[in-house]
Amino acid sequence: MISTLRTLLLFYRRHLRVQPLRELMAVLGVGAGVALLFAVQVAQSGITGAFDQVTRGVAGRASIELAARGPEGFSVRSAQALARMHGVRAYAPLLTLQAQALGPGGATGAQRPQAITLVGATEQVSALHGRLSTAFERAEQHAKAGFLILTSSLAQRLGVRAGENVTVLIDGRREEIAIAGTLGTRALGSAAGAAIAAAPLPIIQAAAGLPGRVSRALIEPQRGQGAKVRAELERRFGARLEVRPVSAEGTLLARAASAESEVSLLFSVISLLAGVILAYNALLLASGQRRRFIAYLIEAGTPDSIVVASLIFDALILGLAGCAIGLAGGEAISVVAYRGAPGYLTAAFPVSAQHIVSAQSILIAIGSGIAAAFAAAVLPAIGALRGGVLAVPDAIGGSLSLTGSLRASERLLLGGGLLLSGGAVLLASLAPSSTIAALLALVLGIMLCLPMLARGLLLLAGRAARRASDAAAKLAVAELASTPTRPVALLATGVIAAFLMVVIGGSVADVKSAVRSGAASLITGDSLWVRPGGAQNVYTTQPFASAAVAARLERLPLVASVQPWRDAFLDLERRRVWVLGVPSGESEQIVPSELLEGSLAVADARIRAGGWAALSETIVREEHLHLGEAFRLPTPTGEAHLRLAATISNYGWLSGAVVMSAGEEARLWGSPEASELQVRLRRGVPAAAAKPAIAALLRGDGALSVQTSAERRAEAGAVLGGTLSRLNDTTIVVLITAIASVLTLMLSAVWQSRARIDSLISIGMSFTQLLRLIFYECAGALLTGCALGIGVGLLGQYLIDGWLAQSTGSPVRYAPAWQLSLSTLAIAAAIALAGAAIGTARAASTQPRTAFAT
Amino acid sequence: MDQIADRSGRPPQGIGQAVSAAVAEMESDGRTWELLELEHVHKRYSTPGEVIHAVRDLTLTVRERELVALLGPSGSGKSTLLMLAAGLLRADEGAVRFEGRDLATLGRRDALAHRRTQLGFVFQSFNLTAGLTAQENVAIPLLMRGIEHRQAHRRAAQALCEVGLAHRLDHVPQRLSGGECQRVAIARALVGQPKLILADEPTGNLDSETASSVLELLGTLPARGGAAVILVTHDERAAARADRVLSMRDGMLLTQARGGAR
Incomplete structure (x- = not known):
């Protein structure tokens, strides 16, 4: 047993010595995926777990x-x-x-x-x-x-x-x-x-x-x-x-945070998959070398059990190292990026985020990391053993055939990939609830198609280079065709990096925009707003002694009118909803942009008349309601019987909203106190100019704040824009991992072809020709992969938006992330150029010794 | 270069022109001149905790159209000697001169021009590009020099004809035998009409019969193309075809013997 372990360690040390960059990159790939998965779990348990702890700590045996x-x-x-x-x-x-x-x-x-x-x-x-x-x-x-x-x-x-x-x-x-x-x-x-x-x-x-x-x-x-x-x-x-x-409020909190949890989980799972693919690429790159080693072991009479044990041992080391880096990285991300509870949650629940690392989070992260490592390490090894399409050795003797017809296995791979991708798009379009599975299938499908895509691209590039006088272009195409693992690995890395950037960045921006506009659309005109609390009271649900304040304000000569808004949170069976009591003086009871079903004029008249309310689509769907149908609302004064005037979006509160008239809400809540006063100014009086006078008048009330509409919109945008904003941190981690992966891949590729590069330098290749050669070899595949990844990412963004609209209840509108796509492409080009420059400088600065045998 | 200019009496306008002028002069009077001179050359490599003295006080002259076989065990310094001769390495001590010009004085651009126009390389593992045809492989050095595609391919075809591969122009290396691959590599070395060919274990990856034919081809190069050849090899049969046979051990030149070629 010990001698076997010693042998396995010896083999691994050899891999480490021969391919240190490859091993590092593989570990980084798995580590990045684990880090994201772990950080998201810690962040979520930091909110819901902390709330449960406090609840249990207070309630005890109750x-x-x-x-x-x-x-x-x-x-x-x-x-x-x-x-x-x-x-x-x-x-x-x-x-x-x-x-x-x-x-x-x-x-x-x-x-x-x-x-x-x-x-x-x-x-x-x-x-x-x-x-x-x-x-x-x-x-x-x-x-x-x-x-x-x-x-x-x-x-x-x-x-x-x-x-x-x-x-x-x-x-x-x-x-x-x-x-x-x-x-x-x-x-x-x-x-x-x-x-x-x-x-x-x-x-x-x-x-x-x-x-x-x-x-x-x-x-x-x-x-x-x-x-x-x-x-x-x-x-x-x-x-x-x-x-x-006693646990009911915790359940409501979990429900309110569920949209963020689900989306975070989706992206962290995709990131884990990306980590596997990045690690897979790293290992794939050295499959020729690994194949030769396995062949050597078999020739040397090494028992099959030891060869298999060696593969498992490699995967285990990769998994453990990846998990160690991932857990440390995830811990750092959760501490730095996910420190506080999102503003929209603290406004509705007595919650403050704590750093809670549960054994479950650690076990899930480690289990996923080890599984990812096995997938990444064992698959190329199997490919190497069987000599599959992705495992052609780098030496002369194996190349991607650009002229022959496709082999049966290649046709199967291409067909399977196309089928998987097409099926995934169809599935997500027809059933948005299956978007998570569909996106994973889409990514896998695209990956299966990549070898054949690389073949097609090389065929085209080969035709273009045939008549070219540029030696670098000719050599690059020929080299890529003869070592197909490299373009496939670079293509895959480009696809994954760009896909993640666009799909996460694009859909998060769409959700944020929907949530932000939901709350900001309520704040219209050039008014001043008076309410207690700070940003924490962004949903204005804290009532205060408003009548006296309103009377004082109305006496000011620059004030035209004061309208009391009466908003509150209310717990339904499965969700905490935001109830908006709209003053009768407001021209429209429902913000037109938030209306999803029903007539604006009819709904407006009905809400003003009383006995009617508009409900968020999520509530309507959950209660199976139809327009005009009666429903019951549990209010502080008892169960209210209301009828559905219209279906609306969630106004920026993900759990759902109810709109009724302020008078109706005051009656049902049994309290005349408003939660916010809208101060309308006389014609020609700008809000910014009137603000100091109003603030001076209210100074005696201490905790009341005065804001202009612009300030109020900005605050709502900042707090509610925080919804899902933590996912942006995911894109940064993905970006850093992708950059590290691409650079490592490129340098590794240059290092692998040292002998060829040395011989080219010897026979007279100049620095600029070498730079062009490495740039063509790496950038061509990488940028093509990025372009493909952007295309798939935009499609993924469209699919995810459909799912997000359903899961968050927000009117998420698809706005293709063109700017992000272009930035991604520009970053990829810059990385490719930087990688080529570093690789060239490194190759040119060393003696071309490897070209010589003696 | 100064020496060349002195002999011709014409001011040099560039290394290529100067070399051509010198060659023309030598051909006209039937003499051969020193093409490559290594004079008391030392080369050391520093590794952590160790300094390897790869070449020690080596003095060697290779004349124009001369075939020199360099024998010696692995690690004896043969590879370093080739890189010094090519200007790919700089000597720590001593001088390496090509047609009288000290290679240490060449800037990066001149050194590149020197390798492109004056030298040809033949490697043990051929170092052909797998995805290119034999003709394209041979054309690569010319394309690197900026020669237009059509002309480069025409000259590549000629070079391949010279090494007996006129029927293999469109074959990729995967479809050629080891001997044919090495002939393509020799054609690639010849296509730029170099003055000196540095052949590094060209038969190391070949079977005995194929190695003989490759050695025979290399042996004819000085006479056919006018290029001198330094042939680094383990193959004792090379001695029979060489003008001189040199032996190296521990970085030192041990013996110089007349070969059996001429």
């Missing part, structure tokens, strides 16, 4: 919760009634809300407000034995100096210590609260990274202006009484409150 449907919460007396309910072992009322906080530097404007989750609880929470709630409760009991307990990371971000004050901006008010202490990882584990501030319930109620109100009650039923307790809760509170498992 399994059911009563939750308010609106920001005003429900009476604490309802919660107290739980004490008398049969089957309830323990319960705890909580008031949790989203707010912003400023440390001591905030007063001077030196610090930007931090988004925080405020949790107010009573000592009853200890009975649930949640790690977090118990730790906070214990800290509160021991703290004498003040009231608020912060997680250590939040305290650090705010720059506060125990005994100091923190300013909390909540629903348009500013409250100073003293810090009692902080809790670190020893008490809270990884949840110490979350932005949570806890205090006794009365403190938070007072700060929020919600005396006697709570937002939820956690309930631990007695053993075996869960179903009965839940049924009783439904009977008593179901009309106005949500009765659900």
Whole structure:
């Protein structure tokens, strides 16, 4: 066993010595794929995993919760009634809300407000034995100096210590609260990274202006009484409150983030596939050399088992090295690029991203990496053993036949590739939900066609070069034809790199554009907008005491009118939706660009009249609704019976939107408070000029912000544009990997043909001729591959857009990524030129010794 | 070059013209001149922790139209000697002169012109381009020199005829035997009408019978084309066809003997 291992190590050391660049590139290819897969998983578990951790940490043994449907919460007396309910072992009322906080530097404007989750609880929470709630409760009991307990990371971000004050901006008010202490990882584990501030319930109620109100009650039923307790809760509170498992909000969060998760996963799987192909190319490039080694082993009488073990050992080393690099790279990407939670999620959920690396993420990444390495390492080796179409040795004796008819295996390969590609396009067009599988099939199909494509291209190039007086052109075409693995590998690398760049960059841009325009289209005209909170309140769902503010604003001579908008989040069974309450003074209740089905005029009139609402396509599809049909909406005042006025897009909130009149929403939410005021100015008064006067008037209200329409649009664009923007990091990693791969491939190709290049230098090839030769050899195949990859990428972008429109509910419109395509081609040309220059300089600077035998 | 100019009495206008002038003069009076001179040449290679003295104090003269066979074991410095003679390597000490001109004084462009116009190379592994026909392979050095496609191919066909491959012009190397490949390589070396052909183990990859015919062909080159030949080989039969036989070991020239050719 040990001697076998020693032999395998000896073989591998030999490969490493003979082809160090090839091995490095193969490892890099697998590593890049693993890195992306791992980073995406860590990023996703950083959001949903962190949320689940906090939920579990607070809820402890509780399994059911009563939750308010609106920001005003429900009476604490309802919660107290739980004490008398049969089957309830323990319960705890909580008031949790989203707010912003400023440390001591905030007063001077030196610090930007931090988004925080405020949790107010009573000592009853200890009975649930949640790690977090118990730790906070214990800290509160021991703290004498003040009231608020912060997680250590939040305290650090705010720059506060125990005994100091923190300013909390909540629903348009500013409250100073003293810090009692902080809790670190020893008490809270990884949840110490979350932005949570806890205090006794009365403190938070007072700060929020919600005396006697709570937002939820956690309930631990007695053993075996869960179903009965839940049924009783439904009977008593179901009309106005949500009765659900404590994990329900986590499920809603996962649903809201699912579009990003799915798209991220799709691209990381494609990237992993790309990594396999890049590694495959690297190994393919040396298949001739590998074939000779295998032949040597067989001739030397090495048992078949050792030859096979050698191949497996190579794959294992490649996989392990690739996984090691990939995990390290993925960790770096997740820390640097995926650090925070996306803005659109923090606006709707009390979530802050933490760095959570689960064993599952590591295992999936390692498993995928090893599988990729086996696919990449074993396939060319099998090809080398069987002498397949891709494994022609580099020496004289094997070449891509440019004159003979296609062999049966070649016809099969071409036919299979074309069939796979065509079938993939058809499948994705007919069933967008199968786009992921279809895209993978498309890429594989194109890869199968590449050897024959290379043959066709070389045939054309050969005809063009036949009458040419340029020795470099003649030699390049002849060389490529005689070593077909090289053009095929370069073609494949070009295809993969360009495909990924265009497909990811293009479709992400389309989604971002759709999401951005969805929210920005609401902000029309040259108005000023007044609302509490910062960018975190981008969906303007925090109500505030708007009536008094509106009255003061209307008294200003430059103000024409003030319109109250009343937006809120609402939990349906499977999704958290954004409810927009549009003021009656607004000329159109539905933004025309967001209407998908129905008459704008009819829908507008119906929504104004009340009893009607427009729903996002995703909700309509899920509920199987039709225009005019009645549906029920669970609101804070009970179940509302409404009818479907129109089908709309999601207005930039991926989980879906509901549009109704502001008056209707105020009635259903049982609160007249608006969440945003639109200040219309008198004719001729520019918003920018009026802004200082409005801001000066509101200074006493502290936490209200004033923005022009342009500023509001820019902020919405920045926050909502963050949707899927993390995928852009994927394209950067792909680009870096592709550049490294191409350069390594080119240098490796130059190194492999040293003897030929040395002989050409000896017989009088000049530096510029050599540069042209290497450029033709590498750039021709690479740029052709890029052009093909761009074509396939644009097709892929079209297919993915169809899928994204369905999965995100956004009106994703296909805008071919021409600019990105041209940039990709230009980058490829620059890389090819750089690679050729480096290769030429390297070849010309060394003595042409390899041409000589003695 | 200065020496050539002195002998002809005409100022040189370029290396090609100067060489032609010198050749014309020598042909007219029937004498042969020193074509290549290596004088007390040393060449060392530095590797980590070691300095290899590849050529030690080597002095050698090759005359015009002379066939010199260079024998010696692997690692004796033969390859380095060929590269020094071609100007591909610079001597650490001593001088390498071609027709009197010190190769060390040539700039990159002149060195390239020198290799293109004055030298021909024959390699052990032929170094033919697999995807090109025999005619195209032979035409490559001419195309590199900027000669037009049609003319280059016409001259390539002539060169192939001279080596007995008139019937193989359109064959790619894969369809030629080893001996035929080496003849194509010899035609490629000849096509530029060089003064000196450097043949590096040209029979190393050939069977005995084919090797004999290739050696015979090489042996006729000085007489037919007017080129001198340095033939590096392990094949003792080369001695029979050479004007002189040199032997190298450990970077030093051990013996110089008259060959059996003339």
